[in-house]
Amino acid sequence: MSNGNEANAAENSSPMTLEESLDECMEALDLFLNNHFSESLDKLRPRVNESMYHALIYATVLEMQAMMTFQPEDISNAGNTMKSAQEVCQRFRRKSAVLSNKSVGESLTEVQLHAEACYAECQLQRAALTFLQDENMVSFIKGGLKVRNSYLIYKELHTFTKSHSCNKGPSHVHLEGGISFGIGAFNLTLSLFPPRILKVLEFAGFSGDKEYGLSLLHNGATGMNLRSMLCALLVLCYYTFLTVILGTGEGDVTEAEKLLKPFRLRYPRGAIFLFFAGRTEEIKGTLMRSDDRRLQLHAEACYAECQLQRAALTFLQDENMVSFIKGGLKVRNSYLIYKELHTFTKSHSCNKGPSHVHLEGGISFGIGAFNLTLSLFPPRILKVLEFAGFSGDKEYGLSLLHNGATGMNLRSMLCALLVLCYYTFLTVILGTGEGDVTEAEKLLKPFRLRYPRGAIFLFFAGRTEEIKGNIDEAIALFEDGCKAQQAWKQFHHMCYWELMWCYSYKRDWKMAYFYADLLSKESRWSKAMYVYMKAAYLSMLPMDESRPFGDNEVDLFRQVPTLKQKIAGKSPPTEKFAIRKARRYKARCIIRLPVPVLEMMYMWNGFSMISKRPELTDGMMQTLVEAERCLLESPEKEYLVDDRCVIYLLKGLCLKNQGLLQAAEECFNKVFTSEKKIKFDHYLVPNSLVELSLLYIAQGRRDEAIKLLHKAKYV
Incomplete structure (x- = not known):
């Protein structure tokens, strides 16, 4: 974990009090947020064997790195470091390893x-x-x-x-x-x-x-x-x-x-x-x-967080049922500790010492994270989890995380990151695509002032601009995020992904291809997705236009199925979708995908991003009209109905963005009425019904929308 000099320095130094340990950890966290990642780890490393907070924050930083690199050695290192953090909380054990060697008495x-x-x-x-x-x-x-x-x-x-x-x-x-x-x-x-x-x-x-x-x-x-x-x-x-x-x-x-x-x-x-x-x-x-015994309470909060993060590593690294159950037990144990701590700190007899703000921040992070995360589960699963003693109250979780993020405590960064992920990613990708930009910007403001060149906060600032439709401003912020630091390339990958989509919205297929190419070469998260997007961008170029780096979209599409991977035991849904779409390029007589970039853009709720910018929607409509013209001119083939329905669905979204609601409704209905003729892309029918129901809700036709949603559920 550290070299000999650092270890000796730590051993020769006097033990830290809880307050001193927290002060030094806060300094290290400041370094981390100002992009001095190595210096941050160097500051924490000498005391990881004596201070539970140094060990915990050090392990947390390494785990964040492991989550982004997805390298087995990083996950292994994070697991070892997290184990050491738990050992620090429990102090030193007996040195003698063999009982027979012990002296009598x-x-x-x-x-x-x-x-x-x-x-x-x-x-x-x-x-x-x-x-x-x-x-x-x-x-x-x-x-x-x-x-x-x-x-x-x-x-x-x-x-x-x-x-x-x-x-x-x-x-x-x-x-x-x-x-x-x-x-x-x-x-x-x-x-x-x-x-x-x-x-x-x-x-x-x-x-x-x-x-x-x-x-x-x-x-x-x-x-x-x-x-x-x-x-x-x-x-x-x-x-x-x-x-x-x-x-x-x-x-x-x-x-x-x-x-x-x-x-x-x-x-x-x-x-x-x-x-x-x-x-x-x-x-x-x-x-x-209850009374206040601060050191023990902080140890409980640290232990609960160690358990929670080790469970996350378990789910990431191993997919078998035994590991899944073990990870689940760690999660439940962590939740019970957080729950008891929360009850305890709210009692009248709890004496709030000088470090209470850090303890309170840790509890807000734990309880808030559990409530917010579990609220995203389907209702049936959530009922089972609530029966097992968990809580999935979204509003309560968000309020706790907001409190934790706005306080000056050691967990404020983690609380803020979780809430920002929720507002700028989960509500966009899993919801209607709107996000909650206002709340995200409020939360970001103090962090942007305190860490003006912080890569994490530059990234989220870019994401908020992207959701607002300010694509050029978003591109500038993502590029600044890449320039701000060079130590962790994984931050660059997050920015590359967003830059790829920003250029997609602008229909700059070659620039989008450039970032997809970088991701396919540097990132391990989803190579199948990155290669699919490379092929998709090339397929959007005119047939007579030269391809960058001599790549060929057909060869790239054929590579996609060979790059499938599993995360937490499951293949990502978008990766499965890309593999299914790429299969048609395996045939001897290739039938090209009409608008693969726009179809994948729909999967990531990209049409909501361009809804605030009429010129971007108009550009997408031009692309769809041209693709539709090509389909009408092409001979009858087995994918023809499917491809036409893809275009109808995407045209409907563009027409909705343009305010042409009647025309949009007609497009969605065309997909639904083609249900029995669709051979491969069966997702189109339920999705068109969902889009039509959202259109009805916008028009105040709530009852009709509910009927359509019921129908979409069982199609």
Whole structure:
């Protein structure tokens, strides 16, 4: 992670307080947003092994890079760094790796004893990385062996401490508590597995005796040892969460309160025990009580964010069902932590310290991100998720993210990016194509003032101008974004994609081709899409016009199916569409696509971009009229009806932009009435009905629009 000099410098420096750590992280974040990416990482790197915030922000930056490069080595590096971030939160574990080498009567330090319980989790983390990096059965078995190794070490410790040769020194109670935690945790956890799976695990050497596990954990929790808190924590989780969620919802409040009592007396302001005291009151139906133990609360927020980002990497890197389930469990665990933190910080007894704004920003990001993201799911899936305890309230999510973005905190950038993505991409691509430019510009303004050459904010400023139809202004901003920094080429790729579409709207096919060509050579996100667009732009040029770089559209179209890839286990819908459209170029007798660029532009809601600029719409209409003329002059072929309907649909959109609503309606109806004649492009009929319904809504014909939408759903 760092060179020797940096590591020594970090080790020789005094530990940072939470406030000092946050101040330095904010300085590093300023460097990052001013395009000094390397300096930002250099500032964070020396303390990633001692400060959870340095580790978290460092891992977040690397993960952002991994998400954009989509390089396996970057994803692997991000996974390793995120694992290290979790390890920092849990501090140092016992150094000795082999129990047989331990001296008789050797005592363990407080830090080591606290870290001992982390050993099993360290093994599990390595197992998880094995599953992430490779999906084959051999790797799955290797991961399982790491888990078993963790259990065997606990078991060996247990046997060792019960032997006559074990010299029970003054620190033995702490060692005994650690062993009780390990053996008890395995037994209690495995007892929750289905009987058939448990039998297989017992055959492999594990034990899943619930009562024995609970008794060990109770012994560990009630003894005065350094592991009593962890033992109590696990038992309290079982009594106040697992028995509630997996059982009848009652929990075992009496046992939980008995266990909590001595800890509450000894640690009256201990955040963990105040939390579980609040949880027991919640189960009993009373309000949660809590005080402020700031360091623990920040650790919870960091841990939840680590879990969430590791889950994202899991979905990206591995497509099998086991990894999907594991990623889902990480997501749910993260959400529950955020939910409890949110409730806690809103209580009257929460003391807001000097770093509270950062904690509040982290919680706003977590809860807001969950609500906004889940609100985009189909209603049926959302109902299932809400039944499982999640929330998908879009307005609530946006309000929390707005609060997080407008505050001066460590998560304000992440909150702002998520909201900007929603306003300028999701609402455009998944909605009617309008976006919410006003809100995006309000949110961007303070960031543009603070980071005038920040590539991220230049990019989003360009995107807002593009949505408004100011294509030339958008091009200038995207080009500025490319010039602003050279360290991360992935920012350039984002700008290239938008520049490609901006030149498409202007019908500058050669410039659009230039950016598609750059993307096909430099970006890994969707090579099939980039090559398809290259071929599409060439096909828009006159037959007698020379092609750039000697490329041939037919050869390029034929390459498209060979470049298919999967993201999170699925091929992107636009990539599937491009592959289907390119298939007709495989035939010996090629039938050319009439307007492939305009058709793909429709898939990305591009016609809404040009609706504010009449001259751009007029240009597109000219292209469509010329394509229609060519079709009328061509002989009857199997794709003829499909191609005519494509042109009718796109002409209808242009006519709608021009305010010629009756003519637009006629075009959409022509597609619908051709339903039985369409052989290949069956998407045209439901899409034409949707466009017609939107036209009716604009005219105030709501009832007719609803009928059409119902019809589109079942076509």
